[in-house]
Each structure stands twice: as C-alpha cells, then as structure tokens.
Amino acid sequence: MTLGFYARFEPHTRTDELAQGLAARVYDPAWLLARQWQVGEFDGDNGGSPIRVRHVGRTYRCDTYSDHGGSGELGTTPVEARAEAVPERWARHTRIEIGRALARALRAVGLADRVAEVIAAFPLADGDDLVTGRVPDGGKAYAALSGPLRKDPPEFPSVTPGQGLAEAGERWLKFCDGLIGPPGQAWDARRMEYGFSLHAPGLPLPARAHSGGTPEWWTFDAAAPRAKGDAMPYDKTTIATRVTFHGMPVPRWWQEEDAVVDFGAVEAHPADLARMAMLQFALLYGNDHFAIPVSLPVGSMFETTHLLVTDTFGATTLIAPSTRAGGAERWTMFTLSLATSDGVAEVFLVPPTALQPLSSDPVEDVLLARDEMANLAWAVESVIEGPDGRPVRRAEQHHTPPTTQSPKDGHLAYRLGSTVPPHWFPLTPQRTSTGDVPEYAVEAMAHSAEVPRGDFLQLGALVDDDRLPREGRRLLRDHLLARTTDGGTVVWTRRRTRIGRGETASDLTFDATEHSS
Template sequence: MTSITSWTRLEPRARTGDLRPSLEGQVHDPAWMLARQWQLGEFLGDDAGTPVWVRVRGHADRITRYRPGRPAGAGTDYDGATPLEALVEAEPGGPRATSADLRSGAEAGQHLLRLLRSAGLPADAVAEAVGMLLDDFPLGLTGEEGGVDAATLRFLSVLRGRVPDGHALAFSLRASAPTPEEPGWGLPPAAYSVLRSWLAWYDGRHLTAAEGDPAWDARRLEHRFSVGLSEGGTETTLTAPAYQGGTLDWTDFTADGDTGLESPADRESLLSTTFPAPVRFPGMPARRYWEFEDARVDLGGVEAAPSDLARMLVAEFATVYGNDWYLVPLDVPVGSLTTLTSVVVGDTFSSELGGPTLLPAPGAGAGDAHWSVHRLSTGDGGRRTGLFVPPVTVGGLEGEPVEEVLLARDEGANQAWAVERRVPTPVGGSLDRTRTAPTPRPAPAVAGGTAVYRLMSDVPPHWFPLLPREPRPGAYVLRLGHLDGPDGAPLRPLGRLLAPGLPNAYDLFSEEVPREGVTLTRAHQYARTRDGRGVLWTSRRARPGRGESSSGLRFDGLED
C-alpha cells in the first residue's frame, strides 16, 4: 500500500528585508542577555560528544607504469622521480628534432671539449680526439630548416670548425657506444670515460620523450597518456584522455580496469592517530552567537539570486553546519592512489557509550555516507573511491614562446587557416613572421589602361589553408594545404607545430577549430623535482584564440 510522508519545516521569517538589525546582536541589560541566551538555546544540553581522537587506516598504491598516447602496449616503468607533466609534455628527441638547434648543439660540444682538456690526457691525445670529433660531427645546417637568416650565418662563421655538434655525437653514442675493448673511434682509452660522463650530462640536461611515441595528439591538440598501478593484485589504469597542458591534477584522470599495463605492486600501509580540528575558513562566523565577530565580515550583506546555488551552499555551511565539521590531517605519498579502510572516532562519551565509533566507508551507504569529494570517474560513468595525488611540479617557470601558431576561421573567405606567427631560428632565437614583408608577385606585361584579371588575391606567406575533407560520411577533418609562392614553389611551414611528423598528411578534426580560434605554442619549461633536481623540457599547449581572422583572400578580381 502506498504511504504518504509529510513534514513541516520551521523557518525564520523577517518582518523586513534587512537582516542587519537581527545580526547585530545588540546587548541591553544582564537579564535581557540571559533571556536571549535561553531563547537561542545556549543553555540547552545535548547528548553529543566532541571528537577527541581519530584513527585512520588505509593503504597507498604508487603508480609504477607509464604509457603515452593511445592504449597500446605495456608502456614503460615509472619510478616517480620525474614530474609527470614534464614526462608527458616533453617533445620527442631525435636527429630530425634537434638538427635545427645549433646553439644547444654547440654548447654541448663546448662542454665536451672542456671535459677532455681537464681530464689530464696528454696534449697530443687531446688534440687528436678534438680533431676527430670536429671531422666526424661538424656543426652546420642540414638543409631542412628553410631559409637561413643573417644571425645564423654569423653564428656559423664563428663556430664552424671549432666546436663539434653535440646532438649528432649524442645520437651516435646511443647507437653504438665505443668502449676501450673495442676502440672503434681511435680515441685514447681514458677518453671513453669522459664520453660516458658527458653523455650522462647530456641526457639530464633537456628532458625528451622517446622518438615516435609522443603523448601529444596533433589531430586533437591535446595530450593523452595513462599510468598504471596494482591494488592488491588487481591492476588499475588511470587515463588522462584530454590533458591540455599547464597544471596537471587528479581531475584530468579517469579510472579504468586492466588495460595491459602490467604494473608491479608498490603498496605502503597508512596508519595515523591524531587530534581533529574544527574546520575554519576566513569569513566564517564565530562558534558562539555572543562572541565578537570580525568587523570585516558582513553576513547580512550576502546577496544570492535563485540561481546562485554555490553561493547559497557556502553561506548555509558557514551559518548552520560549520561547527559540525572537523579536519583530520593524513600524509599520503605523492604519486599514489590512497584508499581508506577504516576511520575510528573517539569522543568525550566513548566510555559511557561502549567505546569508539567506526565510521562507514565513503560511498558505502546512502544519504550523507554516500557523499565524498576527490572521487575519480570511471569509463562506464560511475565513480570510484580513493584519493589520487599525481607527482607534479609546483611553481614551475615558463619561458617566452619559441613558436606560435594561430588556428582561425575566416568567414569572409569561407576558409580556416593556420597562421604561423612565430618560428624558432637555428641559433635559439624566435622569428616573428608577421613582420616579414611578403614578396609581391610580378605584374604581367599588359598595355596601358588594360585591366588585369586575378584568379585570387595574394595571401601572406605564413598563412596556410586548412581544407575540409570528409574521410567518411558525417566525419569532417581539416587537412593542412599550401599555396604557391611568387616563383611557383609551394610554401611550407618553417616550425614544428604544423609539421608533426605524421606518416600521412596532417589532418585536424574540424571541431578542434572553433569560431574563436585556437593558439598553439611551444615554450621551454623549468621546474624542480621533490629531491631538488632541475628539469627542463619543451611543451606544447593549446589556448583559446582571439576570434575570427581575415586573410584578405578574394577570388575573380580585376586590377588596373
């Protein structure tokens, strides 16, 4: 039989719209004061104990595997020493990636020469080793970087033939490292230890990802990666499906089941007994009504519209439920998923009521017991318990962008464009392509006073069209195209953002270029790990654009 439940809720109703007189709490005489205290219930005794101690038990499972990109393969081991966002955002290294960076290659070569000269080797042996390095690893361009500016030519005129290319030497050492037993390079035996120490310095100087296995998804303009851990023999995978770069936090992850990461177990048991403290925050009212408040806090001035749910929740928590919450600190290891197994509370009435109280586990019951924060979502739309603290940096430094590309819509030309605003130079600088004057096309020889027909107007050389394509019905992508220059040769991008090294043409999903546009940047990042080591890497980030752009493209025009 259907039952009907009803209740009556008593709420205060002000006679006027101004709550300030009631909140002032004016005091008159002692008898009036006692009456007001009785009226507000301050003389009423409740059989409610105050928590005295709290014992928390749980375990923390550290992440032990890392896999960039889409789910495929078992990934690599991860020990937590390198910050996770540095490992994710770092660009792949390789000969093609660093061949255009002459300055860092020259600095690495100079450091090797200093190590050789200070190693105590004979002068003739040092001279022989330096000559061999200069001949086999010359500093220069490979011809794949486009036009060479005047600063690069001056740089090469000073250092060419005097310093070896450190990048080329490092890649050769990784491919086949020489040893004194197999002196394939003809160096003195003592020089091989110098090479090994120099290679260790080179690997720790600039963090790079494995070549051909990046976390950056060029088609989605975001990072995707997974980390794995083992919870008592059960594998758990935490996936960041769309990390935009910048600040990495637990909100970027979702919890999945076993996805083949094969993560070894690394569990730490947690046990903490401490004293709880009442939850307080600036602006919160005093615990007792007749206690002097902070004059800067005006609860009567809180204004909230019917749709301001967050503001009303904060005000209700501060005025009604603020003295019911307590804070229990618990130190958890960084880079782990922490799960609580029991929370025991001892209060002032524990001895009379039969002992401490075992609280229900978060999410184990209904109502308030089901509520908790910092819960990861799962692939099937559910939620799982546990607090994940990713191993990230705090307060890192970001340099000026060395490369910047704007992806924008052009409604006038009914076209999307990739505008290469800034590109890196071989000597470590940055070239502003927006200040480069375009080369005008030669005017055709016509009789005076005759109009010239133009199929299309000129577009700046750093604007590249994004042509729509439909690889399958209902799915649209934007493919990076090119225009021809005045000499008829195709204009190609000079940076790395528009040349991601994909096996096929660069296709970008159409929904990734909204009407406001997207700004892509490459910049150097520097941070320190928890043990004080410095980490340097180059990251890519996607930020909102500045609205629509206009290329000035026109078709079927006449010129005098």
C-alpha cells in the first residue's frame, strides 16, 4: 500500500525585526545561479509567464424558445419577454392608447374620413375623461381586427371596404405588437415560478425554477454535456493579461501593495473555510491567474475545444477543461449543470436577455405569510391594478378609524369571533390524493362575498406547501419596457416572486368580549 503526502513551504518570520529581510542581501550570487539551474528555471519549467494564447472553440446560436404552450423561433425578442408576458388586462388607458394608434394609422394613409366609422364600430365606454366618443376602443378593435389583418390577403372587417385599409392595418399591428406581445405560457401558478427552455443545436437548455427577473447563466441547465449540430468556428490568438484586484501582492521588490484592502486584518475562524480559501488565493496564488477576452454574440452558447498557452520561454502547453480533472483537483466556474445528473456541461451560455429594461412600480403586490397564532396561512392583496391601470392599495379602501369610545360608556358584548380585512384570504391546508406534498387552497372568509381582484389569486387555486417558507413569499406584477436586438421596443407585464418579510399576525380571535354602546 502506497501513501502519498503533500508538503507546502511557506515563509514565516521568527522575530519582529524587518531590517535584514528588507535588505534582501545575496551572499553568494554563484550559489543563486546554481540553484536556479538545479530547479530547472533555465529550462522554462514552471517558471514562465504566458504571453500568447490561442483560443479555439465553437459558438452555437440559441434561436428557439419553448414553454408549456409550445415552441417557436425566439427572434429578436428578449427571452424574459417571451416567458414572463402575462395576458393584457386591457385597462382603460391601454384601450385609449391602442385606439389612438388606430386613428393615427388611418390618417397616415389618407383615410381620416374613416376614423368616425371606426369609432362607431368600436365605441369606448363612458368614463370621466374627454376621449369618449373621440377615439375607438383599442381593446375591442384589437380583438376583432388582429386576426383578420394577419391573414393573406389581410381583411379589415366592421368597416366599409376600401383602398388603403390593409396598409393602415399593417401600421397599426406593428404598433400593437410592440406594446402587446404574445402572452407566455411558462408561469406555474401552483409553484409560483416559471418553467421554459432555450434550444441550441441539439441541446435543450431548460430553466425549471425561474422566479422572475433577468435570467442569468445559472438559471439554465444543460440536457447533455455538449451540443451537437451546426456551429460557428472560433479561433483567436491574443495576449494574456494578469488578473488584478485591490490589495494583491506585487511581484517586485520595494513596491508597496494597495492599502485599500488589508488582508492582514481579516479574521478567520478555523471553520471559516470559504474565508480562509479566499485569503489563500489572495496571498499565495494571486499572481498565478491570467485572463483573455472572448467576444460572444448575445443569445449564444460557447464551447472551448483547445486552449494553447505559449510562455516566455517559448514552451506551448495545451490546457484541458477543468471539468475533466478528477478528485479534489476538479474546479469549475460559469458552467451549466446537467439536468439529469450531477455533472456539468463544458459550455458557457450568454442568454438573450434585455439590457437595462425600464420597470414600473408594482401594479400588484400579494403577500403570502404564515400566522402561527391563528394556525393559518394568509394571502394578502396589498396592491391591485385599478381600472385606470394605476396601483390601488386595498388597505386604504377598507380603512376603519380607531374607536374613541371609553369603556365606561358602554357594556361588554360577547363575540364568537373577530374578522380580518376584506383583502385577507385564508390559505387552508388540503388533503392530497398522494399525500406526498401538502398543499393550500385559496378560500374566502366565511360570511364574506369578497373575492380576489388581482391576477395572482383565484378562489380554489392551490399552492404547494414548500413554496410557502417561514419567511413568507411576496408576489409582484409590474410593467417593463426594453429594446430588442434589432433596435425595436417591446413592452410586457411580468410576474416575479421574492422572499417575504416573515410571519404575520391577523389578530383573528374567537370567544372574545368587547365594549359596545
């Protein structure tokens, strides 16, 4: 039986005197040269720095998107706009904006006389504004015209046929498609998360538990270790640059380190393995890391096939992917996990996401929280979208002023149970057929006709127990505007989930007495 041991030598000072070390005296230069020859520094073994790197690989385009509703070409639309888009609720301001666009499209092709006919065909309901009777209802017009106008040849029903209507309809549909995208089918209301996939040639990339927001590379998994299909070759030769960070040790004598970061002041407990590993990297191996730039198109997946490094001694080394190293030496970063095993795929993903999208204030805010005192869980509709598209706080709609009655002015009355605000809906546990995963059902309070008014909650909807942690969960819905890769705009409404604010207290009590006049 053979046992292997590893030894590492580190310099440690025996005294606090620094004069001799700072002097850096060399007593025997000949011995130093002989020592360099003995350890092989003159042969270039483990002593050279990389100066030239040849990077060879393949680039695959991610051009197909799929979710629960089917699959199709992704095009220039950001992936989150396809996955997160919810059906349009057609608030009054949206109906007015779409109606105005239809009137502008008719005037742009010289059909201003047809605007009155369109307004009569799609009248806008009465409201407290000045546009009623002056613009058509965009929601009604879109429901009636979007399908016929997309036919070949296009049709413009509900209006007397004439020249120019098809051109006006094409202009109007282009505006509508930028404002009202197709709704996605990736949202799982029971799990309160998204499930969708990107597809590279021969390699699906599923995102099975996306909570909303910008998808990053770690959102996706890979169905296989590598892609198989058409790829664009990549072969670039460049110069490697040293990775630098604040406070790193410098390789030259008499050069002071950056004082912004003081690694010597970091306190690490013996069990703080992550902190100790960070210090070891910074103090011992900080000078051993180099980087090269790699330009990749958005919405692509890259696979490295060869990495050839030439050092200052002229030696060329072939570096294999770190994922192929076994045992304790295996290290990987920015690689996708395999969807069916514990391995990783040798690919790097740049998902086709929106760059710096503009978001609105939440138009819907629902809090799911546990109430240990009442032995219940609650779904609280804090904010809902009003008829005009603006957020409305439900607590302000049902505010009850505090009582000013003194106890001596009335008498005690018995109450079987207290009530909760109308926008609080109990989540009652349900018995499942399999009994594996408990679930909650959204219900209404007894003797209450109040129903959820938002997009997240419906009476009878089920929520899995593991999706309601002790910290609770917050459900948000807002509007976003972003640019597509061809310079256009896309608008969509998204759902997203965040960790809640902890347990709540409904003050629900039973068998209580209160003062009554």
